[in-house]
Amino acid sequence: MKIICNRSKLLERINIVLKAVSSKSTMPILSCLILEVNNDIKLITTDMELGIETVVEGEIIEPGRIALDAKFFSEIIRKLPDDVVTIETDYDYNATIYCGKSKFSIVGKAGDDFPSLPNISRNTSITLSQFALKEIIRQTVFSIAYDENNKIMTGELFEVENDVLKAVSLDGHRISIRKIMLNNSYPSIKVIVPGKTLIEVSKILSGNVDKFVNIYFTDKHMLFEFDNTIVTSRLIEGEYFKIAQMLSNDYETKLSVNKQELLSCIERASLLIRESDKNPLIINVNGDNMELKVSSKAGNMNEDVNVVKEGTDLVIGFNPKFLMDALRVIDDEFVDIYLINSKAPCFIKDKDENYIYLVLPVNIIVNN
């Protein structure tokens, strides 16, 4: 095998496939990338859940295939001068890398034991902008659970209904729902995507509004196709939680607040709370006033937040992390918070329900 390519472009492509290289696999071959040269120059990696295949621009002198330690190869390419890189392999799977006056020889492998990526039929698909996909992931993926005992919670529901894509994640304390409009109507799709897949795909996506992603679905897999790159992923099997019954449009109190002001105030308040103590953040809505309070071993804090209130007064307690996580991903300047009573879930949502963040309150002892 012999190829010639530009060092920066090669490095950019290596950085993409590195996302599916597992550092702690028991199969040594999974720490390798496959450099496969036929009609094009391809880099391939997989951690058995996630697979990535991307095409490198370059000149093919001789086809071939080699497995190289992915991290080591990436470090070498990173340190090379920004010039033309020639990579040549011999029959013993030694790879020689020439760049400028520098010459590296490293030992590769045949890679016959490298698992092949699933062959996914491209029938059912949707298309959306890289920006939209990156946003919908950012705005929901923070509330997946990392509890491997409940596999379904470690994934996200991706549901397509006509021209709407809905993503849902939940972890037992909160639910995040985000809807976006697609440019076309599609047949119904309902799959559970591993959270890890979404996190890695999101890192690779440029986030460009004018660039598109095709997503293909089968029973057991999905495939993202964009920018000369293919990411395949297993789906999580099973039925997702029925969330419709957890949602409600009733409320007794509606609060409209400046998002950044509320977020900064909760961030300050949470300084007093140690993870182990679990002291709640108390929100006391009284007349036209909204007071946030925390009291812990470390000290206590209270602060008034400007609010436009509709409805009744109440006192309610929260784990401040859950409120902060939701507020951080909302781009609106003002947010509406809907409350029923101190035991019922709180909803942060916009008028059109493009986003809905449900957060369960925590029990507090109210002494007035």
Place this chain on the structure above:
Amino acid sequence: MKIICNRSKLLERINIVLKAVSSKSTMPILSCLILEVNNDIKLITTDMELGIETVVEGEIIEPGRIALDAKFFSEIIRKLPDDVVTIETDYDYNATIYCGKSKFSIVGKAGDDFPSLPNISRNTSITLSQFALKEIIRQTVFSIAYDENNKIMTGELFEVENDVLKAVSLDGHRISIRKIMLNNSYPSIKVIVPGKTLIEVSKILSGNVDKFVNIYFTDKHMLFEFDNTIVTSRLIEGEYFKIAQMLSNDYETKLSVNKQELLSCIERASLLIRESDKNPLIINVNGDNMELKVSSKAGNMNEDVNVVKEGTDLVIGFNPKFLMDALRVIDDEFVDIYLINSKAPCFIKDKDENYIYLVLPVNIIVNN
């Protein structure tokens, strides 16, 4: 006690004193800062080796003194809105912090067990720019040893002779020497400054060319005075190594190379060397050619570097880290390297010997 000050200015000052707060001291009081208000508002910290005292601009309503957990206090001030901060304490050492609509109450201590900073007489002193001090530290401190069995190696020699300040550090494999001209002549001074002191002082210094530092010396201590801040430090007792006899102006080979080109080449080569393997970087000077080579279990690399050579050919091996450390702190575009033979130390130095970096070679088996 009651004071009023600007939140940003207070935070800037807290960040300075945090440098002497030890996270792993067995004396709980050392995790505190002292807020001492008399004629001015002072913050004081110490880890018993290093002490920092800095003045905060602000209005004094009532004098007093309190010890507050330094990290916790700094986190609170960091998260406050950028506004006026009022700090008030009561007789039980509770501190209340008001800022905007936010109110924090935290528990402090009397701080009677807080060790007082050494009282250092201000007789012997030198003055230099913050820039010069920061530079001389950066260009030498990397080669102190961290071996507590040889206390003297963990420090740096600071030697003043007439109008020259010389800093020296060494770790058994290399010596770094940097000289700077002072604006005045001073009586001779020779002290060993703890490396940690220099690292922390360097972080606090603004590096401004127009701002000055006064350094005072006594037998056991030194004191840095700048920007309303005082840093005191113990000195290391003992006699520093006699380095004059390790230096030499003889050479058989002189190489002039582009610093960045050489550094990049060594950085690439060192990718092949695992810390545990200790394979050397081999420099082969042959005719007008200088070749760098590495051969290890991971692979091998060779590269030619442009060089202007004077003298004889030779092959010599190095730990590449030591060459990289020295080259990284040299600001010159071209460097001169002086060599005698494959067993003798290598010198990287400028013509006026404002800097001298001695690096010992490693044994190599030359098979030609």
